[in-house]
Amino acid sequence: MDTHEFRRLGHDLIEWIAAYREGIEGYPVMSPAQPGDISRQLPRTPPLKPEGLEAILGDLDRIVMSGITHWNHPGFFAYFPSNSSLSSVLADLVCAGLGSQGMSWQTSPAATEVEDVVMDWLRQMLGLSEAFTGVIQDTASTATFCALLCARERTSAFSQNRGGLQAEAVPLMVYASDQGHSSIPKAALLAGFGKDHLRLIPTDADHALRLDLLEAAIQADLAAGRKPCALVAAIGTTATTAMDPLWAMAVLAQKYGLWLHVDAAMAGTAMICPECRSLWNGVEAADSLVLNPHKWMGTGFDLTAYFVRDPEHLIRVMGTNPSYLHTAQDGEVRNLRDWGIPLGRRFRALKLWFLIRDQGVEGLQARIRRDLANAQWLKEQVDAAPGWERMAPVALQTVCIRHVPDTLRGDEAALKTHNLAIAERINHAGRSYLTPSVLKGQQMIRVSIGAEATERKHVEALWADLQAATLGR
Ligand SMILES: Cc1ncc(COP(=O)(O)O)c(C=O)c1O
Incomplete structure (x- = not known):
């Protein structure tokens, strides 16, 4: 061509x-x-x-x-949103057109320096202190994997430079809630901890990690000669956007010398609005933190923001320094190949740069507040409607519900069939799309609001369709 x-x-x-x-x-x-x-x-x-x-x-x-x-689509209420704002579409086009690699500063200085600046903008937008430094990763799964590798190496005093985890005298332990995202167990397994050394702590009625059970698990492991290593806090679980008690978890992390990683993949975007920040009180004590601008915020997939307190540690864990990658500026600049797993890096920062400049912080805040208000509106409808139950608090934009007709009350198998049929009717009608899901054994319908195009009228239409679907329409 x-x-x-x-x-x-x-x-x-x-x-x-x-x-x-x-x-x-x-x-x-x-x-x-x-x-x-x-x-x-x-x-x-x-x-x-x-x-x-x-x-x-x-x-x-x-x-x-x-x-x-x-x-x-404005009727997209499934999973979590994956907004691709048109400004970020254009940025992706520029990125592909430039076709440059940002693995080292020298291989495209602008790729590194725009990323530095824009990640610091994002840090400020989230209300994080200067103690954090940000770097772009492809996905939250990769960032959480990096976090657990860093935790492993800190607790084991760089076992990778000796015999690795295989040569450690005692096993290292990872803790997260049983509502944490599947990327956490995946990262723990891939980082070599092993399933036997991953503790998924039960949650309370609001689906947040139970602190008493967390501390009991840590103490039991210590008593058995195992070494607590990492704690992952979910700020916004995938099922219900439940918020783990981050402040108290940070206190425990400090008490037992645990690496504290915060998974705010979805909910992190809400922190652009100062009034939401109490939801992650304690975040300043985190060793690492991940959020996905490629979800709610609007940078098209893929763009994950990974913030760390100790970049030198990250570089020590991730850095390789073969002679063919040496450059004259190595001592003065960031070589982002050493801040994550892949060597090659495309110019993803363009997407965030275009998006923030296109919408401005106030534009992004307004959209998030619109979605929060839409979720509260739906919550109020559900709470007021006979026969409907809400399965979890509405912390942000996800509303978890089920329909419980009197005739089926107490019959979990029948309720499952009934609610799956409602979701199927909605999804096949084509106007809206939502995710049926199981929460602690109970079938629910999960409504996740936050597509960029979704206005109040679309949420109203969904609610009308949900009610009609209970009647088989
Ligand atoms: C809370 C949470 N963490 C992590 C992830 C994984 O995100 P990614 O697809 O960027 O790996 C998700 C995805 O929905 C999530 O909801």
Whole structure:
């Protein structure tokens, strides 16, 4: 492809994306595709001769679109939002167009320096002190993995430079709540702690970690000769956005010498609004903290913000220094290859830079407050409606509910079937999309508000549809 054709097709594709966003409400939110529907329409073998991209727009419409679930649809209430603001779409285009690598400062100084500046903007926006330094990772799963590697190396006085965990005299322990995200057990297993050394602590009626059980577990491990190493606090669990008691966990982390990692993947965005910050009281004591601007905030996937108190420790754990990566500026600059797992790094910071400049802190705050108010509105409707139950506090934008008709009360199996049928009716009707989920053995319908396009009228429509769905409509 030459630049003339790129320009022509590029204009067409920008037009295609703009028209898609303008008409997004016309699509069913959840893709109706059945397994194999898309691949069946694609040639089994690659083209031998250049085909040109002329037909690509037609194929996007004809084949690809029926297999897309529309995460930026105003009726998207599933999982957590994955907003891709149009400014961040443009930033991704620039990033791809530049095609530069930011693994070392010298390989693209701007990639490192824009990231430095924009991560410090984000730190200020979240109300975090200067004790934290931020770096971009691909996902929260990777950031949590980095955190547990750092914890392992701190507690074991750099066992990686000796025989690794395999040569440690006593096992190292990791603690999190049983409502923590699956990326926490995954990170613990991948970091070599082993399932036997991961304690998932039960939670209270609000689904927050129980401190008494946490301390009892730590003491039992100490008594048995095991070494407590890391504690992960969930600020906004995935099921219900429950908030672990961070302040008190920080006190325990200090008392027992634990690395404290805060997983605020979703909820972290709310901290742009000062009135939400009491939800993470104690965060200043964290050793590391992760939040996902690629969820609620609006930088298209993938862009995770990872903040640490001790960058030198992170660099010691992650850094490799082969001679072919040495540069003249090594002593003066940040080489971000040493701040995470991959060597190569694309210029992700552009997305955050474009987004913050496009919407401004006040614009982002206004959108978050709109979503918080919409969630409170839905909560009030549910609380006032006979036959509906709320399964968890509404700390932010997720509302967990179920329908309990008198005739089914007490019959968990029947309630499961009934609520799954409600969710299925909503999802198949195409106007909205939500996630049925199980909370401590009880079937629930989880409504996660926060797509950029979702206004009050869409939440009202969902509530009307939910009520109709209880009647089989
Ligand atoms: C609380 C929490 N932590 C971590 C993750 C993992 O995020 P990522 O997809 O960025 O790895 C999620 C994803 O929804 C989450 O809700």
